Amino acid sequence: MLFEFYPWIKSVHVATVIASGGLFFLRGLAGHLGARWTMATPLRYLTYTIDTTLLGAALLLMAIVKQYPYVHDWLTVKVSLIVVYVVLGSFALKRSATRRNRFVCWACALAVYVFVFSIARTHHPLGLLHSLGITAALR
Numbered sequence: 001m002l003f004e005f006y007p008w009i010k011s012v013h014v015a016t017v018i019a020s021g022g023l024f025f026l027r028g029l030a031g032h033l034g035a036r037w038t039m040a041t042p043l044r045y046l047t048y049t050i051d052t053t054l055l056g057a058a059l060l061l062m063a064i065v066k067q068y069p070y071v072h073d074w075l076t077v078k079v080s081l082i083v084v085y086v087v088l089g090s091f092a093l094k095r096s097a098t099r100r101n102r103f104v105c106w107a108c109a110l111a112v113y114v115f116v117f118s119i120a121r122t123h124h125p126l127g128l129l130h131s132l133g134i135t136a137a138l139r
Helices: 002-032 041-065 073-095 099-122
Strands: none
Touching: 002 041, 002 073, 002 099, 073 099
């Protein structure tokens, strides 16, 4: 029944992934450049709305394609890294005490975001590392 909505839900999911990552990038960059608007209430609520929509679409997609964390290894790694991304993002935007630590957390969160994206595209726990043949060198 939900399968007929798959293309629409996937489009919403991809759009919110891009919006969420883009907004995080802009907020982090602006914060490091000294802007004060990065933690404004309307912007935070926009972030919550985007991320809630993203999560809802992800859950619907999981139900439609019947792939779940702790059953499919690529999805387990992806969900685990999303938790890491959220924690790093929190430290990058407000929780780290020093500007340097906020920058390091921001850069690491962006790296995790890109890696999660590569996992989603390849459906492999090593993401682009697997596609590039780097996994053979790790053995």
